[in-house]
Amino acid sequence: MRKHHRTVAVLSKIFDAPSILSPLKGRAKFKAPLRGACTSNLISQDPISNQDVVVIGGGAAGLFCAIAAGKRGRRVLVLEHADRVGKKIAISGGGRCNFTNIYTGPANFLSANPHFCKSALARYTPGDFMGLVENHGIRYHEKKLGQLFCDQSSQQIIDMLLSECADAGVEIRCGSQVRRINRENGFTIETNQGSFHAGSLVIATGGLSIAPLGATDFGYGIARQFGLKIEPPRPALVPLTLSPTVQRQLSPLSGISLDASVGIEGTEFRENILITHRGLSGPAILQISLYWETGTPIVINLLPDEDILNMLQDRQLSEIELANLLAQHWPRRFAHAWCDLYLPSRPLKQFNDGQLSEIAEKIRRLQITPAGTEGFKKAEVTAGGVATSELSSQTMEAKRIPGLYFIGEVVDVTGQLGGYNFQWAWASGYAAGQAV
Numbered sequence: 001m002r003k004h005h006r007t008v009a010v011l012s013k014i015f016d017a018p019s020i021l022s023p024l025k026g027r028a029k030f031k032a033p034l035r036g037a038c039t040s041n042l043i044s045q046d047p048i049s050n051q052d053v054v055v056i057g058g059g060a061a062g063l064f065c066a067i068a069a070g071k072r073g074r075r076v077l078v079l080e081h082a083d084r085v086g087k088k089i090a091i092s093g094g095g096r097c098n099f100t101n102i103y104t105g106p107a108n109f110l111s112a113n114p115h116f117c118k119s120a121l122a123r124y125t126p127g128d129f130m131g132l133v134e135n136h137g138i139r140y141h142e143k144k145l146g147q148l149f150c151d152q153s154s155q156q157i158i159d160m161l162l163s164e165c166a167d168a169g170v171e172i173r174c175g176s177q178v179r180r181i182n183r184e185n186g187f188t189i190e191t192n193q194g195s196f197h198a199g200s201l202v203i204a205t206g207g208l209s210i211a212p213l214g215a216t217d218f219g220y221g222i223a224r225q226f227g228l229k230i231e232p233p234r235p236a237l238v239p240l241t242l243s244p245t246v247q248r249q250l251s252p253l254s255g256i257s258l259d260a261s262v263g264i265e266g267t268e269f270r271e272n273i274l275i276t277h278r279g280l281s282g283p284a285i286l287q288i289s290l291y292w293e294t295g296t297p298i299v300i301n302l303l304p305d306e307d308i309l310n311m312l313q314d315r316q317l318s319e320i321e322l323a324n325l326l327a328q329h330w331p332r333r334f335a336h337a338w339c340d341l342y343l344p345s346r347p348l349k350q351f352n353d354g355q356l357s358e359i360a361e362k363i364r365r366l367q368i369t370p371a372g373t374e375g376f377k378k379a380e381v382t383a384g385g386v387a388t389s390e391l392s393s394q395t396m397e398a399k400r401i402p403g404l405y406f407i408g409e410v411v412d413v414t415g416q417l418g419g420y421n422f423q424w425a426w427a428s429g430y431a432a433g434q435a436v
């Protein structure tokens with residue numbers, strides 16, 4: 001009893017939240033502290049601590065897998081190298097976490113095998129996650145296009161996950177540096193906080209995007225260690241950069257945002273684009289960056305709702321200047337700058353049929369070849385990753401290495417912008433959580 005009191009005292013100090021600590025009961029060692037704090041000081045003194053499941057990475061996928069496994073009665077330990085879990089969740093969706101998309105379907109994901117995500121997405125749906133969120137009394141709203149955001153704060157999602165972890169008896173240890181993993185009768189994981197043994201090892205360390213939030217290439221390293229193929233990781237949902245010449249040309253338009261559709265070979269997104277002093281951004285550009293390959297052009301329709309040629313021909317006999325006509329559809333500054341860039345504005349009646357067709361084509365099919373992307377520093381996600389051909393789509397287990405699982409962003413399944421990446425994290429985490 002005295003020992004228990006001492007433990008509570010230590011925990012109170014660590015978490016500064018004594019009220020949420022509950023007496024040790026059964027396998028649930030303590031109520032998990034809220035706000036992403038962890039139990040890094042609670043080190044077992046045993047040379048090797050035995051677990052059923054070790055999850056490396058306390059992000060969206062790792063925590064969700066741990067919850068699912070813990071609820072099945074598995075003894076689960078989450079090892080997180082950062083000082084807190086869920087750092088990406090915290091900043092996601094502008095601080096309100098776009099936690100799912102009600103229209104999620106396989107077509108919203110890019111992968112070398114477009115069928116791979118189907119099974120997991122079907123077994124844990126946006127409706128399932130909405131139910132969980134509602135059970136926790138978290139209020140949310142649809143912002144647009146099926147994207148669901150918390151009314152208040154992303155922290156509510158982290159708190160919810162931590163509360164679920166506590167109920168499922170999951171132990172979370174932050175500040176855990178994994179030094180080595182050996183496979184023999186399961187897996188032995190050597191860390192700066194001691195060694196752990198588990199029959200199932202889940203890699204949930206995410207992609208390379210935004211290193212200050214804890215991103216590492218750890219997951220790819222483990223895949224390599226066990227001889228698993230990796231689709232080359234690349235930044236995605238990221239602003240695109242332009243060649244110096246195009247950037248100079250577009251610089252008068254910098255700061256302007258407008259509704260457009262942006263396409264590459266059959267894939268098209270209709271949302272805003274934003275011209276910046278570094279290149280192109282805005283939701284439609286971030287979306288297309290997922291499909292963009294170096295050296296290929298993107299095609300922008302600057303008036304996607306209009307039959308532009310028809311509109312120009314209707315006014316062909318009028319005195320109205322081209323820039324003024326376009327300013328009825330675009331921000332005035334953009335209309336004038338566009339004319340300065342592509343052809344001097346003059347009354348419409350001074351353009352012949354051929355010139356009107358040319359104008360229509362330039363508006364409908366502005367073709368730009370980006371120079372590159374703003375890289376992992378600015379990318380919302382990492383496309384590519386552990387090859388789906390190496391994994392079971394039912395369980396996320398490596399086909400050739402029984403007991404080893406990969407979930408979330410580290411896998412070569414990448415969602416479009418709009419809550420799909422979290423839905424993949426929940427769904428793949430849940431799939432593995434049923435199997436470990």
Ligand SMILES: Cc1cc2nc3c(=O)[nH]c(=O)nc-3n(C[C@H](O)[C@H](O)[C@H](O)COP(=O)(O)OP(=O)(O)OC[C@H]3O[C@@H](n4cnc5c(N)ncnc54)[C@H](O)[C@@H]3O)c2cc1C
Binds near residue numbers: 089
């Ligand atoms: C700015 C931003 C905003 C976003 N907003 C949204 C959004 O609103 N909606 C949406 O659907 N998606 C959003 N995303 C994408 C989404 O955050 C990720 O796709 C999702 O978090 C992936 O979950 P994950 O668990 O696979 O990886 P992560 O959430 O990245 O978690 C990986 C965890 O592993 C830990 N880790 C890494 N290396 C190690 C190691 N060696 N040892 C131990 N632990 C390690 C990391 O610290 C981290 O906690 C956003 C991303 C960013 C960057």
